[in-house]
Amino acid sequence: MVVVEFSIIPLGVGTSVSKFIAPALKEMEKRNIKYEVTSMCTIFEARSVKEALEVIAAAHEAVFKNRVNRIVTMIKIDDRRDKKISMKGKVRSLMSHLKKNRDECGD
Amino acid sequence: MVVVEFSIIPLGVGTSVSKFIAPALKEMEKRNIKYEVTSMCTIFEARSVKEALEVIAAAHEAVFKNRVNRIVTMIKIDDRRDKKISMKGKVRSLMSHLKKNRDECGD
Amino acid sequence: MVVVEFSIIPLGVGTSVSKFIAPALKEMEKRNIKYEVTSMCTIFEARSVKEALEVIAAAHEAVFKNRVNRIVTMIKIDDRRDKKISMKGKVRSLMSHLKKNRDECGD
C-alpha cells in the first residue's frame, strides 16, 4: 500500500475555493476511494503509485469543469516496501513514540 | 490566522522514521501549540507566517538531536486576509460544498 | 502543456542520495523526456497531467531497483488551459515583471 496526500489549488476564481475543490472529492467517491479530508490536503491509501496517480489525475480533471482555467496540484507519495503501511498505522506509530518522549521527559 | 502544514523527513536513519519525528511534536507541545497529526503531515494554526515558521524551525531542529544528519522539511502555508480562516472552518466549508455536489447528483 | 516539478527522496540509504536518484533521470532519458535538473527538483513539460504522472511513476519505480525500500516523492503540477504555458515562457514572464519592479524602484 502507498499513502498519498494531495491538494488542488484553482487560480483566478476568487479567494474562496472550496466550491471549486468539492468536485475533486465527488470524483473520488464515484470511484469508491476512502479518503481523509484535512484543512490543508486530502489523504488516501492505494495499492500502487500508478493507481494513486490515476485517482489524483481524475480529481484534478474534475476541478476544471466549473470554468476553472488554471490549477496547481501538489502530491506527496509515501511508498514503503519493507513493511505494509497504512494511514492508521503511521499515526499509531508516531503517537506511540511521542508518548515515550513525553514519559522520558517526566510529563 | 494562517493554517500551516509541514512534514519532516530524516534521511539515512532507516525506513522507520517516526521515532525520529516524535521530538518535533514534543517541541510543539513544549510551546503549547495545538496541532493535528495525520499520516502524511502535521497541521496547525498560527497568528502569522513569522510565528508559524518559528515553530517549524524549532520542530525541525529538534529532529537533529538523535544523530540525524540530514532532514528534508516541507511546509505549506495558507495565508488569507479577506476572511478569518481556521482548520475547522476550512474543512466545514469544503464539506458543505461536497454535500451540495452530492445532492445535485441525486446521491 | 503542463509544467511539472518532482523530487524523489529515498529513505534509509544514507545521507548521500544522488546515486539512488540518478536512475530516475535515466528512466526519463529512455523515454526521451527533456528535463531540467535543479538542486532541489526536476522539472519537465508534458502534453497532459496523465502523461506527466506516467513519467513520474516510472521514475519513482526506477529508484526502487537499488535495494531502496522506502521513497517519498513530491510532485507539483501547473496546468493552465486559457493560455499555452512552457518552462521558458513562465521564467520569461516572471523576469519581465521583475525588471519592471526594478525600474519602478529606480534600481
Add this chain to the structure above:
Amino acid sequence: MVVVEFSIIPLGVGTSVSKFIAPALKEMEKRNIKYEVTSMCTIFEARSVKEALEVIAAAHEAVFKNRVNRIVTMIKIDDRRDKKISMKGKVRSLMSHLKKNRDECGD
C-alpha cells in the same frame, strides 16, 4: 548551508500571476540573496533554516502588497550536517551519478 526551494501562489488575482510574484524576488534582491528562478520555484542557499525562513517570510509578505488577499506558499528545506551542501554541488553530484548510469547502460 541549507538549500531551500519555495513557490508562492496568489489566489483570486487571475490566471496570470507573475506580476504578483515579482515583488517576492525584488524583496530577495533588496536583501542581497542570490537566487535561482525556475519555471516552478525559486531556489537559494542560506546559512541556517532560521535565516532561510526569514527570507521566505519577507518574500511572502511582499506579495500581499498588490491587493492580493490569499497566498499559498510552499517551502522545501534540505538541511544536511555531515557534509557541506550547495546548489552547485548537489547538481554536480547527481550529474556524475547519472553519467555512470549512462556508461553502464552502454549509452
